[in-house]
Amino acid sequence: MTEYFLFSILTYPHIDPIIFQFGPLAIRWYSLSYLGGLLFAWFYMSRLIKITAPPCKQVHISDFIFWAMMGIIIGGRLGYVLFYNSSYYFSNPSAALAVWDGGMSFHGGFIGVCVSTILFCRKFKISLFLFADIIACASPIGLMLGRFANFINGELYGRVSDGPLAMVFPHGGPYPRHPSQLYEAMLEGFLLFFILYFIYNFTNARNKPGLITGIFIIGYAIARTFVEQFREPDNHIGFLFGTDLITMGQLLSAPMVIFGLYLIFRKKKSSL
Numbered sequence: 001m002t003e004y005f006l007f008s009i010l011t012y013p014h015i016d017p018i019i020f021q022f023g024p025l026a027i028r029w030y031s032l033s034y035l036g037g038l039l040f041a042w043f044y045m046s047r048l049i050k051i052t053a054p055p056c057k058q059v060h061i062s063d064f065i066f067w068a069m070m071g072i073i074i075g076g077r078l079g080y081v082l083f084y085n086s087s088y089y090f091s092n093p094s095a096a097l098a099v100w101d102g103g104m105s106f107h108g109g110f111i112g113v114c115v116s117t118i119l120f121c122r123k124f125k126i127s128l129f130l131f132a133d134i135i136a137c138a139s140p141i142g143l144m145l146g147r148f149a150n151f152i153n154g155e156l157y158g159r160v161s162d163g164p165l166a167m168v169f170p171h172g173g174p175y176p177r178h179p180s181q182l183y184e185a186m187l188e189g190f191l192l193f194f195i196l197y198f199i200y201n202f203t204n205a206r207n208k209p210g211l212i213t214g215i216f217i218i219g220y221a222i223a224r225t226f227v228e229q230f231r232e233p234d235n236h237i238g239f240l241f242g243t244d245l246i247t248m249g250q251l252l253s254a255p256m257v258i259f260g261l262y263l264i265f266r267k268k269k270s271s272l
Contacts, residue, residue, distance in 0.1 A: 011183035037142025044138040055130035071116030079108010106250040115145040129209035136216035144189020151181035180231035187223035214263030221253040
């Protein structure tokens with residue numbers, strides 16, 4: 001068994017999670033990934049509304065970025081508290097506010113952005129599904145940057161492996177593991193972005209409000225479910241239902257497929 005894990009072909013790069021620091025103020029790659037994702041979303045959404053009849057004005061895009069940021073932060077944190085470590089936070093409720101200690105959930109952030117998008121569109125009388133489609137097109141790059149930041153932090157690493165991509169993570173013990181953060185970055189981010197780019201620009205999908213959003217949601221759910229086969233489950237949760245197969249990430253992704261199918265096959269309503 002020891003010889004099986006004597007070496008890994010790739011070496012973990014050991015990038016400092018802190019880019020630079022001024023006294024107690026530290027700028028981290030993780031926080032920069034959020035900022036970069038939001039800035040790209042602003043830029044790309046601003047470009048998309050120029051392609052066809054826009055669902056909103058440029059000023060709406062700029063205003064929405066703040067709404068999206070709040071949805072991501074509040075929803076992501078609440079999702080982590082409720083989905084991944086509820087027993088601890090119910091016993092220590094003040095710790096739930098300590099966002100700086102880490103702990104964010106994509107599925108919670110997704111719900112938060114959905115809520116903020118609905119409220120934003122109602123407030124400014126914007127077509128919900130047309131607006132959601134351009135959000136969906138811009139979202140994968142933010143996901144990719146977030147997974148790169150997870151890799152730099154050495155967190156959310158994969159299961160033990162002797163494969164050619166395996167590497168020893170600083171907090172993952174002595175054995176090589178799948179760089180599952182990079183798998184997610186490539187599937188949920190890079191690949192999904194170009195799939196949506198092609199669909200939006202070279203098909204008539206943008207004329208069917210909600211269709212692109214549904215494809216994004218299902219694409220993410222499939223990619224996440226696949227990568228969960230290589231990702232190490234959270235220590236305090238492990239596998240679910242007494243199996244060695246089902247993880248919390250897969251369980252939370254299942255409703256996304258149902259929601260995505262609804263958006264794809266729903267009948268168009270003129271009021272939206």
